Amino acid sequence: xxxRWEEKNIQALFSKLKTADERTxxxxxTIWNHASIAPRxxxxxxxxxxxxxxxxxxxxxxxxxxxxxxxxxxxANVSVITPVPTSTTPLVATAGGADQTSTPNPPQDIKxxxxxxxxxxxxxxxxxNWKAMHDSKTITSWQSPTAALLTSxxxxxxxxxPQLNQSSTQLKSFLPSRSN
Amino acid sequence: xxxxxxxxxxxxxHSASFGWALSCCRHDPAEAEEVLQxxxxxxxxxKARFRGQASLKTWLFAVIRNTAISEHRKHLxxxxxxxxxxxxxxxxxxxxxxxxxxxxxSETQQQxxxxxxxxxxxxxxxxxxxxxxxxxxxxxxxxxxxxxxxARQHYDxxxxxxxxxxxxxxxxxxxxxxxxxxxxxx
Numbered sequence: 626x627x628x629r630w631e632e633k634n635i636q637a638l639f640s641k642l643k644t645a646d647e648r649t650x651x652x653x654x655t656i657w658n659h660a661s662i663a664p665r666x667x668x669x670x671x672x673x674x675x676x677x678x679x680x681x682x683x684x685x686x687x688x689x690x691x692x693x694x695x696x697x698x699x700x701a702n703v704s705v706i707t708p709v710p711t712s713t714t715p716l717v718a719t720a721g722g723a724d725q726t727s728t729p730n731p732p733q734d735i736k737x738x739x740x741x742x743x744x745x746x747x748x749x750x751x752x753x754n755w756k757a758m759h760d761s762k763t764i765t766s767w768q769s770p771t772a773a774l775l776t777s778x779x780x781x782x783x784x785x786x787p788q789l790n791q792s793s794t795q796l797k798s799f800l801p802s803r804s805n
Numbered sequence: 806x807x808x809x810x811x812x813x814x815x816x817x818x819h820s821a822s823f824g825w826a827l828s829c830c831r832h833d834p835a836e837a838e839e840v841l842q843x844x845x846x847x848x849x850x851x852k853a854r855f856r857g858q859a860s861l862k863t864w865l866f867a868v869i870r871n872t873a874i875s876e877h878r879k880h881l882x883x884x885x886x887x888x889x890x891x892x893x894x895x896x897x898x899x900x901x902x903x904x905x906x907x908x909x910x911s912e913t914q915q916q917x918x919x920x921x922x923x924x925x926x927x928x929x930x931x932x933x934x935x936x937x938x939x940x941x942x943x944x945x946x947x948x949x950x951x952x953x954x955x956a957r958q959h960y961d962x963x964x965x966x967x968x969x970x971x972x973x974x975x976x977x978x979x980x981x982x983x984x985x986x987x988x989x990x991x
Binding site for chain 2: 632634636639640641642643645646647649651653656657659660661
């Protein structure tokens with residue numbers, strides 16, 4: 626019973642509201658005529674749409690240019706690394722002598738124009754490893770530049786023994802001369 | 806249905822349509838008028854077409870609701886883009902009413918409007934469609950684009966809120982809101 630009364634109460638409040646709204650409502654003809662003569666929006670050229678499309682296009686173009694540029698710089702970095710093995714090969718041959726055959730060939734396929742980042746990184750790593758190996762070999766076969774000063778013509782005498790069939794005169798020549 | 810026939814039907818529903826547009830536009834008459842004009846324009850341009858799947862009133866109210874929502878979004882977007890300060894529109898009817906009309910309106914009516922504006926939108930819509938527009942719950946659900954179960958839930962919750970408001974108003978102001986209008990109701 627109470628809820629029914631409340632429903633009627635709410636209904637009465639809404640009907641009051643409706644009456645008030647009806648008093649303030651504009652005439653149908655006014656709105657209809659406004660709608661009929663309202664300028665139809667030009668659908669052929671929408672500035673907002675054109676602007677948004679242009680912005681999107683610019684973004685895509687700049688992204689494409691940037692990605693291409695970054696690829697180029699990566700390949701250039703790789704080609705800087707590659708000349709190292711070819712220039713150092715003669716050095717190894719002179720210093721190492723016998724090791725000349727065992728020197729690993731530098732990776733020749735680094736110059737390939739592949740733009741895949743992983744591959745270029747791998748190639749760069751291989752080149753770096755090869756360089757490190759070459760450097761270590763150079764260090765082990767290093768000789769001091771003053772080593773030649775330590776050698777003398779009589780080195781042979783100290784390092785060799787007199788032969789049994791050698792004459793005493795020849796031996797005397799090696800001995801220091803006595804003055805008294 | 807040709808345009809002349811449709812126009813006649815729309816004219817018959819005009820005051821109800823305006824009331825519904827007002828409810829969808831948080832009781833802003835200017836915005837409601839703009840929404841209604843846009844709706845009529847949509848009908849004239851053939852963007853909104855009545856296919857007879859529901860009653861004309863239900864279809865028209867659904868178009869008004871959707872248009873009001875899209876217009877509100879557009880306004881919000883414009884405010885964000887042009888950095889226009891957002892104004893509190895919930896209390897607007899009580900504040901921006903012309904002095905003479907506000908004077909004409911009873912205290913209860915204004916309080917009721919404020920109480921309605923404080924309700925969640927779905928609850929307000931459900932109550933409006935049922936009590937103001939005399940639609941059934943299934944018709945209200947069709948207008949709101951929800952299931953009848955959800956519409957019933959919103960309707961019940963809204964009624965509960967209004968009931969609470971009624972009892973509070975009676976104790977605060979010491980007035981009996983509906984008893985005078987319906988003396989034999991109890």
